[in-house]
Amino acid sequence: MSIPLSALSAFGAAALLATTSSAMEPSIQKSPFGKLQSGAPVDLYTLTNAGGMEARITNYGGIIVSLKVPDADEKMEDVVLGFDTLASYEAPHPYFGAIIGRYGNRIANGKFTLGGTEVSLGVNNGAHSLHGGKTGFDKKVWKVVRADLKDGISVLELNYVSPDGEEGYPGTLNCTVTYTLTPANELRIDYAATTDKTTVVNLTNHTYFNLAGAGSGPIADHELQLHCESYTDTDKDLIPTGIIVSVKGTPFDFLTPHAIGERIGTPGVPALEHGAGYDHNFVIQGDSGKLRPAAKVTDPKSGRVMECLTTEPAVQLYTANQMDKPIKGKGGKMYERRGSFCLETQHYPDSPNHRSFPSTELTPGGKYQSTTVYRFSVVEP
Numbered sequence: 408m409s410i411p412l413s414a415l416s417a418f419g420a421a422a423l424l425a426t427t428s429s430a431m432e433p434s435i436q437k438s439p440f441g442k443l444q445s446g447a448p449v450d451l452y453t454l455t456n457a458g459g460m461e462a463r464i465t466n467y468g469g470i471i472v473s474l475k476v477p478d479a480d481e482k483m484e485d486v487v488l489g490f491d492t493l494a495s496y497e498a499p500h501p502y503f504g505a506i507i508g509r510y511g512n513r514i515a516n517g518k519f520t521l522g523g524t525e526v527s528l529g530v531n532n533g534a535h536s537l538h539g540g541k542t543g544f545d546k547k548v549w550k551v552v553r554a555d556l557k558d559g560i561s562v563l564e565l566n567y568v569s570p571d572g573e574e575g576y577p578g579t580l581n582c583t584v585t586y587t588l589t590p591a592n593e594l595r596i597d598y599a600a601t602t603d604k605t606t607v608v609n610l611t612n613h614t615y616f617n618l619a620g621a622g623s624g625p626i627a628d629h630e631l632q633l634h635c636e637s638y639t640d641t642d643k644d645l646i647p648t649g650i651i652v653s654v655k656g657t658p659f660d661f662l663t664p665h666a667i668g669e670r671i672g673t674p675g676v677p678a679l680e681h682g683a684g685y686d687h688n689f690v691i692q693g694d695s696g697k698l699r700p701a702a703k704v705t706d707p708k709s710g711r712v713m714e715c716l717t718t719e720p721a722v723q724l725y726t727a728n729q730m731d732k733p734i735k736g737k738g739g740k741m742y743e744r745r746g747s748f749c750l751e752t753q754h755y756p757d758s759p760n761h762r763s764f765p766s767t768e769l770t771p772g773g774k775y776q777s778t779t780v781y782r783f784s785v786v787e788p
Contacts, residue, residue, distance in 0.1 A: 430458070431455060431457055432457070433559050434453075435453065435561040436453045437452055440465050440467070440493050441492065442493070449467040449493055450465065450466055451472065452551075454561035454562075454586065456560075456588050459477070460476050462474050462586065462594055465496075466549045466550070466565055467497075468496065468504075468505040468549070469549050469586075470504040470506075472487075472504060474594065474614075478709040479710025484709070486617060486621060486711065487615060487616055488614075488742050489736060489737055491737050501729070501734075502538060504614045506545060506549075506565075506610065507538045507543060507544060507610065507611045508539050508582065508608070508609075509544065509569055509610075511539070511611035511613075511753045512537070512611075512723060512751070512753060512755075512756035513646055515646045516530075517530040518760075519760050521607065521759065528540055529575055536574075543574070544567060545613070549566060550566045551563070560590065562586070563585070563586045563587075565583065566584075567582050568581050571604065576606055577605065578603055578769075579604070580606060581602070583598070583600070584596065584597070585599075593782045594781045594783075595778065596612055597776075597777070598776065598779075599776050600769065600774070601773070601775070605768060605770045607758070607759050608775050612779070614749065614781075615727060615747035616704070617629075617747045618711040619711075621736060621747070622737070623746075625668070625746055626667055626748050628667075628707060629706050629707075629748065630666055631666075631702065632663070632704075634691055634693070634700050634701055635689035635701070635721075637689070638654060638659050638678075638687050638688060639690070639755055644681075645756070646757055647688070647756050649764075654689075659689070668745075672684075682728060684745065685728070686723070686724070686725045688722075688723050688753070689721060695765060698716050698717065698718050698778055699717070700715075701716060701722045703715070704748070711783065711784075712783065714780075714781070714782040714784075715780070716780040717777075717779040718779075721754065725751065726748050730742065730743065730744045730745075730746070731744060752777070754767045
């Protein structure tokens with residue numbers, strides 16, 4: 408279920424305008440971002456709101472290249488990891504800022520049965536398929552449908568048509584992803600898709616956040632609250648076992664806010680050992696299909712606060728545990744292990760192989776719709 412733009416004020420009443428000293432005119436600007444090795448040109452779109460919050464997004468992979476938001480002292484800082492050049496995004500990287508599809512997260516052994524027929528996918532994570540396979544939506548040039556202002560709000564709408572059989576998935580999937588930068592300091596992402604054959608779809612965004620600023624060090628002191636009473640248990644390959652586990656009495660209990668690093672190294676917890684930290688699918692309270700709170704993160708140093716709202720049934724918390732070697736990012740800053748976190752709103756991993764999980768099937772005549780909002784504010788004095 409998608410929420411109309413006219414209803415945005417209902418969700419942003421707490422932060423109607425950015426806390427900057429002077430108002431600006433909302434805008435959206437296009438500039439060249441370079442060419443891929445294939446010669447295909449790629450552009451960069453800069454969205455701004457009246458308070459000066461800025462999002463830069465490229466139509467290569469729908470990647471959020473930068474996101475500048477104010478801190479408690481009205482200082483703007485880029486809070487997402489990424490690169491300065493298109494070439495760096497074309498090289499292997501851990502999905503910085505990208506649209507993930509056709510299926511976010513893992514599918515065991517790259518196989519599932521659909522309508523009595525076994526489907527075989529491209530595998531790229533050991534024996535498993537991860538984030539759409541070897542060449543997922545993060546590596547596609549998306550068509551720009553519109554890049555303009557609607558009622559004074561910056562909107563960027565992207566489209567990609569995934570052909571039948573791409574990475575093994577059945578059906579031609581017509582996908583639209585719309586980024587909206589609202590006056591309430593929200594970056595809203597609306598996903599929509601249709602198919603001509605029964606298929607599965609699970610779209611998300613893989614932005615890495617550090618609310619103190621990208622490349623500013625560990626996020627261990629960031630305080631996290633998850634509106635989640637349970638998570639999906641996994642094996643050593645992070646494939647769901649099918650068991651839903653209560654977070655109570657475990658290091659996965661973020662129902663009350665506490666520092667991300669407080670329990671991340673708790674010994675003797677197999678689920679933490681499997682992920683080398685947090686890399687788990689949390690089940691969000693409330694009705695799936697309705698926009699509702701999933702998470703809230705606060706950086707005590709900068710005073711920045713990020714809330715995540717979604718219509719999805721779950722969210723993957725990932726604390727960049729696999730970034731064993733520092734990665735050189737924007738402005739020469741180094742991105743280190745556990746120096747960022749992801750909140751990937753989604754259906755459960757490996758759902759096509761678990762009938763008890765919410766279905767990710769999409770049939771002809773049906774429409775996949777999903778909305779996620781990342782809302783920024785500051786700690787109230």
